[in-house]
Amino acid sequence: MLTIAMPKGRIFEEAAALLREAGYKLPPEFDESRKLIIEVPEENMRFFLAKPMDVATYVEHGVADLGIAGKDVLLEEERDVYELIDLKISPCYLAVAGLPNTSIDEVAPKIATKYPSAASAYYRTKGEQVEIIKLNGSIELAPMIGLADRIVDIVSTGRTLKENGLVEYEKIVDITSRLIVNPVSYRMKDQEIGQLVSRLSEIISEKAV
Ligand code: PRP
Secondary structure (H helix, E strand, C coil): CEEEEEECCHHHHHHHHHHHHCCCCCCCHHHHCCCCEEEEHHHCEEEEEECHHHHHHHHHCCCCCEEEEEHHHHHHHCCCCEEEEECCCCCEEEEEEECCCCCCCCCCCEEEECCHHHHHHHHHHHCCCCEEEECCCCCCHHHHCCCCCEEEEEECCCHHHHHCCCEEEEEEEEECEEEEECHHHHHHCHHHHHHHHHHHHHHHHHHHC
16 A cells, blocks of 8 residues: 655645556545545555645654655755656646846845745855745735845746736746655555556656657
8 A cells, every 4th residue: 555645736636646646546525525545445545635734744743654845845854765766747837036127136036935945945055144034925025015125936837926016036946746656665566566666657657759
């Protein structure tokens, strides 16, 4: 039996579609129900539906063998898990954005973000001192209402920035979703995991052509 932590929200649909394309028969309740644990005995699988930011936590603690997590979460959380494959789904990137035509020449400009650790690391590498303000969502509000000079956030279509009159200043890193594994599960369930990895890899390379 494999236990997989799935991220609820925007990655979920693409991740479920990829598993189905790889031949896993996931029941309709997988997409529709509000249950947080879904058993799929026919495939010898069990899924947890978790907050994206928590997926790597479940996998690190070994309550889930595997998880599907955005690279953004992995950069931010730095959990003790192995990254097995790039699923190449939900592409987006982490970027610095703010109000147009503004410079940040203060001593320690304020940076609002859902990714305090990744944002700190980025400015440390650049040798710039900043004040990080942690928010949990709607990050784009911060520069609009004067809470921060810049934001560090995910850009996918760019619509949120545009509709809120913000512009992108720097791209930090490209993001896609990854299949992650608990190191102990990886040793103990190597056959089942190997099979899942090869089925997923096959479908990913087919899609890349
Ligand atoms: C993410 C991100 C941006 C938006 C970017 O937020 O934080 O706000 O998506 O997508 P776009 O470039 O396609 O507009 P999410 O919807 O996950 O919600 P949040 O505000 O709770 O972070």
